[in-house]
Amino acid sequence: MFSQSTRRYFLPLALALSAAVAPAGQQKSKPKPADPRRLNYAEAQALLAGEAEGNLARRPNSFTRTRLQSGQVLELYYPLAAPRGAKRGVPGYGLLYSSEATLEEANRPHHILEEMIPDGQAFVANVPGLVARLEKRLRVGGRGLDYSRASLRRLDAYVAGLHQAQTTANTDPQLFQEITAYYGETLRRAVGGEWQVSQAQVSRARVQTEPNVSLAGGEKELKPWASVFNALYDEERRGTRLSAIFDADLAAAGRG
Numbered sequence: 001m002f003s004q005s006t007r008r009y010f011l012p013l014a015l016a017l018s019a020a021v022a023p024a025g026q027q028k029s030k031p032k033p034a035d036p037r038r039l040n041y042a043e044a045q046a047l048l049a050g051e052a053e054g055n056l057a058r059r060p061n062s063f064t065r066t067r068l069q070s071g072q073v074l075e076l077y078y079p080l081a082a083p084r085g086a087k088r089g090v091p092g093y094g095l096l097y098s099s100e101a102t103l104e105e106a107n108r109p110h111h112i113l114e115e116m117i118p119d120g121q122a123f124v125a126n127v128p129g130l131v132a133r134l135e136k137r138l139r140v141g142g143r144g145l146d147y148s149r150a151s152l153r154r155l156d157a158y159v160a161g162l163h164q165a166q167t168t169a170n171t172d173p174q175l176f177q178e179i180t181a182y183y184g185e186t187l188r189r190a191v192g193g194e195w196q197v198s199q200a201q202v203s204r205a206r207v208q209t210e211p212n213v214s215l216a217g218g219e220k221e222l223k224p225w226a227s228v229f230n231a232l233y234d235e236e237r238r239g240t241r242l243s244a245i246f247d248a249d250l251a252a253a254g255r256g
Contacts, residue, residue: 036075036095036106044076044094073097111200111208112229116176120197120209123177127195130181137178147186152243155179159231163239171233176225179232180211183242184224188213190246191253196221215253222249 039047048066056073057065064076079092097103117123123130135144138158145151159179188195196214198221199207212221227245230237 036097036102039094039096041076041079041092041094044074044092044096047074047094047096048076067100071099073100073103075103108203108206111202111206113208113210113225114202116171116173116229117180117211117225120211123181123211124195124197127181127185130178131185133174134178134182137175145182147182147189149186149190149243149246152183152186152246153241155182156241156243159242160239162232176228176232179242180225180228183228183246184211184213187222187224187246187249190250191222191255192216193222193253220253222253224249 047068051066051068051074053066053076054064056067057063062078066074066076068074073096075095075097077093077095080090082089097106113120131145138145138154140154145154184195187193191213193213193215196212196218198210198212200210202208210223211225212223214221227249228242231240231242231245232238
């Protein structure tokens with residue numbers, strides 16, 4: 001059934017590795033790197049006293065990036081004059097990072113699954129448990145969900161209720177994992193495929209594991225997590241029914 005293969009979100013769908021699985025079955029997201037400390041323009045300028053401003057990067061009268069003698073990195077954004085017709089310009093400010101490594105981490109590409117499914121292998125191993133949690137959430141009773149296209153309409157109704165209750169797309173890793181597990185397993189059964197943990201190169205030093213569904217022969221992979229993300233959180237496609245996305249995924253697999 002299962003096999004393994006070889007806000008700045010990267011995705012071609014908007015792109016670390018392992019995280020522990022909580023006792024209840026939810027994967028813990030990796031802690032986010034500390035945000036840089038924001039300074040007003042005067043505070044930032046004061047830190048540059050005695051420093052070689054712009055020793056890392058410089059755009060005259062616009063921006064400088066400086067490695068301070070303390071090892072911290074300061075990005076200074078100069079004030080912008082008010083455009084014609086405007087009463088005020090844009091005030092300058094600074095961003096202070098604890099180190100160059102922190103700066104690099106904050107600015108590297110990110111995969112959407114870093115927060116939502118940190119460890120693809122652990123996710124695949126826990127698909128049955130996640131489906132059981134979803135059944136409990138939906139209160140489906142003793143019969144459970146049957147992995148049919150019709151059963152996806154129950155998810156459509158649940159997701160529609162969430163969207164009506166929330167005006168913004170608040171991400172919920174636990175719910176995302178549960179729905180992805182069920183949707184992915186429904187898709188896997190429909191196409192006769194298997195779960196496959198693939199690796200996506202996020203940056204030179206970062207790889208993200210993806211729980212995909214591989215078609216027989218391995219000629220194509222489907223990404224159920226991407227379909228679920230679109231239905232739940234993508235601002236342009238948020239609210240699209242999972243049952244409709246399912247039809248599109250089947251067509252992409254040549255099973256439509």
